Amino acid sequence: MDGIRASAEPEQPRNPTCQECTLTNDEDDASAITPRSNVNDSSLRARRVRRSKHKLNNRNGRASAEQSSSEDEDDPQTILEEMRHDGEAALAAGKELLHDASDKAQKAIKRFWNRTSFHLLPDWLKDNDFLHHHHRPQIESFSECFKSIFSIHSETGNIWTHLIGCILFIVFAIYFFLLHEKFPVGEKWAFAAFFTGAIMCLGFSFLFHTVYCHSEKIGRLFGKLDYCGIALLTLGSFVPWLHFGFYCKENAKAIYIGVISVLAISCIIVSLMDRFSQPEFRAIRAGVFCALGLSGLIPTIHYIAENGWTKSLEEAAVHWLILMGFLYVLGAVMYACRIPERWCPGRCDIWFQSHQIFHVLVVAAALIHYHGVSLMANYRLNLGACPTPERTIMESIQHLGAPFTA
Ligand SMILES: [Zn+2]
Numbered sequence: 164m165d166g167i168r169a170s171a172e173p174e175q176p177r178n179p180t181c182q183e184c185t186l187t188n189d190e191d192d193a194s195a196i197t198p199r200s201n202v203n204d205s206s207l208r209a210r211r212v213r214r215s216k217h218k219l220n221n222r223n224g225r226a227s228a229e230q231s232s233s234e235d236e237d238d239p240q241t242i243l244e245e246m247r248h249d250g251e252a253a254l255a256a257g258k259e260l261l262h263d264a265s266d267k268a269q270k271a272i273k274r275f276w277n278r279t280s281f282h283l284l285p286d287w288l289k290d291n292d293f294l295h296h297h298h299r300p301q302i303e304s305f306s307e308c309f310k311s312i313f314s315i316h317s318e319t320g321n322i323w324t325h326l327i328g329c330i331l332f333i334v335f336a337i338y339f340f341l342l343h344e345k346f347p348v349g350e351k352w353a354f355a356a357f358f359t360g361a362i363m364c365l366g367f368s369f370l371f372h373t374v375y376c377h378s379e380k381i382g383r384l385f386g387k388l389d390y391c392g393i394a395l396l397t398l399g400s401f402v403p404w405l406h407f408g409f410y411c412k413e414n415a416k417a418i419y420i421g422v423i424s425v426l427a428i429s430c431i432i433v434s435l436m437d438r439f440s441q442p443e444f445r446a447i448r449a450g451v452f453c454a455l456g457l458s459g460l461i462p463t464i465h466y467i468a469e470n471g472w473t474k475s476l477e478e479a480a481v482h483w484l485i486l487m488g489f490l491y492v493l494g495a496v497m498y499a500c501r502i503p504e505r506w507c508p509g510r511c512d513i514w515f516q517s518h519q520i521f522h523v524l525v526v527a528a529a530l531i532h533y534h535g536v537s538l539m540a541n542y543r544l545n546l547g548a549c550p551t552p553e554r555t556i557m558e559s560i561q562h563l564g565a566p567f568t569a
Pocket residue numbers: 321368372518522
């Protein structure tokens with residue numbers, strides 16, 4: 164009966180079958196929510212599969228496809244399901260567009276960065292709030308970071324003070340080893356320790372100031388190397404002074420070099436710890452390194468007590484050593500207290516900030532020390548070999564004028 168009644172009734176415009184309806188709706192949806200994007204292909208395919216499964220289940224439970232279609236369309240669960248899928252697809256498309264826009268913005272910043280104010284910097288780039296403007300923003304490109312050394316910003320002075328210093332000590336080292344080819348091996352090692360410490364310290368510092376705006380991770384890594392460099396320079400400075408100052412006292416020399424090496428290694432270990440690189444540890448950082456520098460006072464006092472003040476000045480260049488120590492401490496105090504920018508905030512943004520002055524004092528102290536240990540080496544090597552008991556007896560006999568026979 165139902166079949167006869169159906170054939171007798173005038174033909175109504177046919178609704179699409181369940182499958183046709185699904186396909187049509189999907190295509191419309193896809194064109195609406197995925198503009199020029201192929202990202203949602205997989206999600207659309209997944210939707211179609213889910214819907215097909217859903218319809219198939221409905222079909223198994225119902226008598227006819229038409230009945231299933233009309234009931235399916237009115238089913239609140241199905242409508243909710245479709246809305247949820249549509250929402251997910253729209254969200255995915257939105258995220259993709261946002262990601263694209265962010266990528267383009269990042270690429271533009273890498274190539275066309277502008278100097279920015281302190282308060283606009285990300286927290287990890289905020290180091291000195293007395294420097295108000297002219298900071299580099301985050302530049303996630305090593306090549307752009309290195310190009311930035313040729314532009315003027317808050318790090319220009321820090322970069323060039325230690326780049327020039329590094330080049331200077333490389334030239335000195337080459338000149339020294341070419342000129343003193345016939346130097347004894349021990350003396351060569353003593354000077355090699357000094358040149359290595361100076362070049363590594365200034366080189367690490369130059370690299371740190373150049374790339375620390377790349378990203379937080381890179382900045383932290385090179386910050387650690389920067390502090391390691393300071394410990395290496397301090398150690399490298401003491402080695403030649405101890406070598407020539409205690410030239411004929413092997414035990415004292417070994418003990419002092421050993422103790423200062425342990426302190427320098429401790430500084431390096433502390434520098435490599437993550438917590439230590441935070442700005443709030445500024446004073447502690449300066450204190451640890453001052454302790455390493457001041458540890459050199461003990462062998463200096465030892466030398467003066469044993470040889471007297473006049474001989475210490477003539478043979479051990481103690482006055483140059485004291486001047487070197489003073490410059491390091493002065494630089495560290497200015498750096499820790501942020502002098503002079505704390506007295507005129509915003510006016511040392513590019514030049515004459517405490518960090519630059521600290522850098523200049525480090526280079527000056529290293530040059531002064533090089534001069535001092537060169538004088539010591541010259542004096543010591545002119546004296547000849549260390550006295551041995553036999554030599555001392557022979558010299559005493561010759562001094563008394565007594566005839567010497569073997
Ligand atoms: Zn520095």
